[in-house]
Amino acid sequence: MIEIQRYAGQEANVNSYLLSDAENVIVIDLLRNSNEAVALADHVEGTGKKLVSIFISHGHPDHYIGLGVFRRRFPDAPVKVASTDIRDDIIGFSQWMESVGWLDAEPGMKVRSNKNPGGFDYAGVIQVLNEPVLRLPLAPSTIIVRSDYAGGECGHMSTLSIPQQSAFMAFDLLYNRVHAWCGPGVDKPEIRNWIQTLSQIARETGGEGWTFYCGHGREGGHEVVTNMQHYLETFIAVTSAAESRRAAIMKMKELFPGFAQDDFLLLHSVNFHVKESHQP
Numbered sequence: 001m002i003e004i005q006r007y008a009g010q011e012a013n014v015n016s017y018l019l020s021d022a023e024n025v026i027v028i029d030l031l032r033n034s035n036e037a038v039a040l041a042d043h044v045e046g047t048g049k050k051l052v053s054i055f056i057s058h059g060h061p062d063h064y065i066g067l068g069v070f071r072r073r074f075p076d077a078p079v080k081v082a083s084t085d086i087r088d089d090i091i092g093f094s095q096w097m098e099s100v101g102w103l104d105a106e107p108g109m110k111v112r113s114n115k116n117p118g119g120f121d122y123a124g125v126i127q128v129l130n131e132p133v134l135r136l137p138l139a140p141s142t143i144i145v146r147s148d149y150a151g152g153e154c155g156h157m158s159t160l161s162i163p164q165q166s167a168f169m170a171f172d173l174l175y176n177r178v179h180a181w182c183g184p185g186v187d188k189p190e191i192r193n194w195i196q197t198l199s200q201i202a203r204e205t206g207g208e209g210w211t212f213y214c215g216h217g218r219e220g221g222h223e224v225v226t227n228m229q230h231y232l233e234t235f236i237a238v239t240s241a242a243e244s245r246r247a248a249i250m251k252m253k254e255l256f257p258g259f260a261q262d263d264f265l266l267l268h269s270v271n272f273h274v275k276e277s278h279q280p
Helices: 034-046 067-073 084-099 188-204 222-241 245-255 265-273
Strands: 003-008 015-020 024-028 050-055 079-081 126-128 143-146 159-162 167-175 211-216
Parallel strands (some): 050 079
């Protein structure tokens, strides 16, 4: 049996996961900053197991900024993604963040180039899987990788599933009691794609007993999928009807009390979807 352990980061309420057998471990996603990635690397070493690979689920930085730390600590562990598109997303997002100064706090994660030969070699480090599976040497179960979803929370998303254990790792297709990212790049057509993808996942995992692991927030049963669909449908309705950004934020906070990230994920999502005219 494959053990699944959630490692909860602090910044952005983002999760990493450890999948392990008796002697080996795969780490899934690497948090939003290097300081937290150091603590995650310490945790991995503390298991006493061999890190056989690193897998990045998609190209948003809160899932890969720890790459620099892990390459230094575990230089022999290959870094894998499900598709060329996801690798390109990671490189492209990093180039954009560097251009607007968002990587000034993470200089080691700026992209290697002719102008910056000391930068991080994303293209050289990240490998694309040659088959849609991940394996642990001592585990009889295969970890199935899928990445053919329509663009939703991001342009290209992968998921992992272990059918023998009724385990589905949805990453940022699912947020649990955390406001979802519906900011730039996630317009209403993408949100509707996202809702349809969740419906597809619910059908394909029909029946009781499945556990769904989220990119942000705790795992849960099928209710996590249903709740996510409800959140997205409500977000469309609220932002379409709102007279102001403030009104939309207050309404979402009222409807989803206690959800984390209202000061960042919700703020930027509402600002993207609710346009306000400014009179001179």
